[in-house]
Amino acid sequence: MIQAVNLHRSYRIGKKSIEVLHGIDLNIRRGERVFLCGPSGAGKTTLLYTLAGLERPEQGNVHIDGTDLYTLGPKKQAAFRNAKIGYIFQNYLLLPELTALENVLVPGAIGGKDETEAAMAALTRVGLADRADHLPAELSGGEQQRVAIARALVNHPPVLFADEPTGNLDSRNSTEVMDLLLGLAAESGTTLVVVTHDEHLATRGDRTLIIKDGSITDAAALA
Numbered sequence: 556m557i558q559a560v561n562l563h564r565s566y567r568i569g570k571k572s573i574e575v576l577h578g579i580d581l582n583i584r585r586g587e588r589v590f591l592c593g594p595s596g597a598g599k600t601t602l603l604y605t606l607a608g609l610e611r612p613e614q615g616n617v618h619i620d621g622t623d624l625y626t627l628g629p630k631k632q633a634a635f636r637n638a639k640i641g642y643i644f645q646n647y648l649l650l651p652e653l654t655a656l657e658n659v660l661v662p663g664a665i666g667g668k669d670e671t672e673a674a675m676a677a678l679t680r681v682g683l684a685d686r687a688d689h690l691p692a693e694l695s696g697g698e699q700q701r702v703a704i705a706r707a708l709v710n711h712p713p714v715l716f717a718d719e720p721t722g723n724l725d726s727r728n729s730t731e732v733m734d735l736l737l738g739l740a741a742e743s744g745t746t747l748v749v750v751t752h753d754e755h756l757a758t759r760g761d762r763t764l765i766i767k768d769g770s771i772t773d774a775a776a777l778a
């Protein structure tokens with residue numbers, strides 16, 4: 556479902572260029588749940604952005620469901636992402652001036668009865684139907700994260716990326732949010748890639764990958 560070949564990405568800081576992704580190859584099967592771990596600054600977010608079409612690699616390519624992401628023009632790529640890819644950003648990234656319902660509506664073509672129904676259905680799936688009119692500031696961290704999950708899933712994407720979805724939550728909320736994410740993904744056969752620092756949570760998928768020094772290793776291979 557997700558195939559990455561020879562991904563290279565570096566950042567220029569002053570005069571220095573630092574290579575963050577060092578020729579990464581990756582194959583993730585349809586419906587597989589993969590956890591991605593690694594030290595802070597190892598490149599987990601950069602890899603997720605690159606796999607999701609949000610950051611073009613300097614070398615290499617990414618195929619999602621058979622489509623070569625970075626050969627698409629900007630409009631086609633945006634439409635492809637909207638249909639195929641859900642993304643849960645680090646720190647929720649909800650728009651503070653919009654209600655929970657309006658935040659979930661953001662990925663759709665704004666407005667229309669069907670979109671509102673779909674957004675309400677997504678909020679219901681994450682247990683927040685009664686909070687639809689609340690602003691993010693009126694919600695707890697766990698609730699905000701659930702709104703972000705509803706937003707990522709509103710279009711029923713076959714692929715879902717989640718960057719530290721429990722990073723700001725206490726352990727009870729972390730378990731609840733991870734249960735929800737894994738449950739929703741299992742219900743619809745979603746391919747799931749989750750970045751986490753939490754080694755306990757990282758064992759709950761089908762596979763754990765470790766990124767270190769710009770390269771990726773299967774955790775099972777290290778065991």
Ligand SMILES: Nc1ncnc2c1ncn2[C@@H]1O[C@H](COP(=O)(O)OP(=O)(O)OP(=O)(O)O)[C@@H](O)[C@H]1O
Pocket residue numbers: 566567568575593594595596597598599600601602
């Ligand atoms: N836009 C940018 N410009 C310059 N350097 C960047 C940029 N984005 C990331 N980096 C650098 O690339 C490296 C990898 O960053 P990335 O955010 O991918 O790491 P990470 O593994 O997700 O870290 P964390 O676990 O702390 O979130 C870091 O050294 C970071 O400082």
